[in-house]
Amino acid sequence: MKNTVVTIQEAKKRGEKITMLTAYDYSMAKLIDESGINMILVGDSLGMVMLGYEDTLSVTMEDMIHHTKAVTRGAKNALIVADMPFMSYQASVYDAVCNAGRLMKEGRAQAVKLEGGKEVFPQIEAITKASIPVVAHLGLTPQSLNVFGGFKVQGKSEEAAKKLIEDAKGAEAAGAVAVVLECVPAKLAELISKQINIPTIGIGAGAGCDGQVLVYQDMLAMFGDFKPKFVKQFGQIGEQMKAAFSQYIKEVQNGVFPAEQHTYGISDEMLEKLY
């Protein structure tokens, strides 16, 4: 069944957990979608896991649209959320609406996600008014890396925790359909989840959230540049891939691959003519 913003909000009301993973291309979106996921995030994390940047700041609207198009072609049932990249919504409400519109119109995403609280309430409101569902993203907001001084857990002080609660409530009031909570103490994320009506999707925010999201390369152990504490490896796919690649290299080198069954024939008469 096709997931929509309404079905994920109903899931929260019924107390059913919401599942989300990232995807950045057609094949992976299809595999994840066929596994029965509720939501797929085309995250700006693609800058790091797909493009090899050290952070998400260099990701462009063109990058996001390119990958979103591929994902939306692959996923039939999941609700597709596309990240708004750095500087596509911060400078003005006008930018935010136009760029959110491109992710929907060109990428065919069903919702957009943007980072920040109070600072971006006008953007959340305006994009929502344009009939584009918005997911808010609070806590560790990687596009603010240079303000935080690194990828660090947020909301530990009383002041920061209070701002996080106010930001979550304000995002809901501004029209957000869900809130991602990244690297927030579990007890605080649980409290926020109880105090708002829209679903919270946690990453490093504990089991008290209404749903969970992970970057697929992290949960498949395909990405080794860093391993945040919140990552659980559900498979050792990186190792399995390397073993298969090594096997291929060995078989090509010693003539085992390709075998007869991997080749195409030609008639003996034809071959005689050629000789």
Ligand SMILES: Nc1nc(=O)c2c([nH]1)NC[C@@H]1CN(c3ccc(C(=O)N[C@@H](CCC(=O)O)C(=O)O)cc3)CN21
């Ligand atoms: N592969 C990947 N996975 C992600 O979850 C992810 C990305 N890339 N790119 C965009 C952001 C960046 N994220 C990150 C990156 C690093 C940490 C990290 O190293 N966290 C420390 C916290 C240190 C502390 O404050 O205690 C950790 O040990 O978990 C967390 C989130 C989450 N997002």
Ligand SMILES: CC(C)C(=O)C(=O)O
């Ligand atoms: C880590 C998730 C929430 C994200 O924003 C991304 O993948 O870009």
Ligand SMILES: [Mg+2]
């Ligand atoms: Mg992101």
